[in-house]
Amino acid sequence: MPAKGLSRVSGPGTTVSTALLALALAVSALTGCDASSTPERQSQKPAAVRLPPRHAGFDYQIGGAYPPPAGVRIVSRDRSDSPAPGLYNICYVNAFQAQPEERSSWPADLLLRDARGKVVIDEDWNEPLLDLRTPARRKRVAERVDQWIDGCAKKGYDAVEPDNYDSYTRSHHLLTAADATAFMRLISRHAHERHLAIGQKNTTELAGQRGQAGLDFAVTEECGQYDECEAYAKAFDDRVVDIEYTDSGLRKALARWGKRLSIVRRDVDVSTPGEPEYVRKVR
Secondary structure, three states: OOOOOOOOOOOOOOOHHHHHHHHHHHHHHHHOOOOOOOOOOOOOOOOOOOOOOOOOOEEEEOOOOOOOOOOOOEEEEEOOOOOOOOOEEEEEEEOOEOOHHHHHHOOHHHEOEOOOOOEOEEOOOOEEEEOOOOHHHHHHHHHHHHHHHHHHHHHOOOEEEEEOHHHHHHOOOOOOHHHHHHHHHHHHHHHHHOOOEEEEEOOHHHHHHHHHHOOOEEEEEOOOOOOOHHHHHHHOOOOEEEEEOOHHHHHHHHHHHOOOOEEEEEOOOOOOOOOOOOOEEOO
């Protein structure tokens, strides 16, 4: 879910050169890097990253940063904000759709269009979907998202949360799950190169593809409300942070998963303290 109001990466003799070439080929074989393979097909080899702690106090602040409440060890904030000192920080980026205020900055051919040339919109948030149907377009979109990921790393975040992994389900069948996974694999590789962990946002139907997509943990919305926590807990070995938007969802999540997952109740607009809509509960 996007944050409101935010701007949301050759001869028989063995010479030195041939010896070096042989060594390079051996290393390539050991690491699984086939020079003939495309970037999307290369195996995922994440660099050392720091994973979020399990069952830790969590706050979801993508609607605006504020001092984390007592007991919070993990916080998620929009990429425009700075991380919270001393905590595990997750950086929110809207990776699969364009923020309404940023629509004009995207190349027109990278906005997904239907057969009539009309831009496909996520009606709930008025966000155009990005066109991920070909390797070339995925690469161009990833180049832009990778810049945001670089910004998260430079600010000192520990992880990145790319939102709208499930945008293909709103694409009127123009995008596929395979398109989404291929694009996620691109940005996951880049995040790992920047020593950032990367979280799967929702999309329970692709949790089983976490290895192929290069994902490390899950950020879920209302997995308690919709009885989806088990799928994420199993796929990510309980490294799950969950946001519930209703009291009933919070009760359901805590009843079964309160001792295993990181769970918080927020208002749907993820407001900041002082705003009339602000809600944060952990029990």
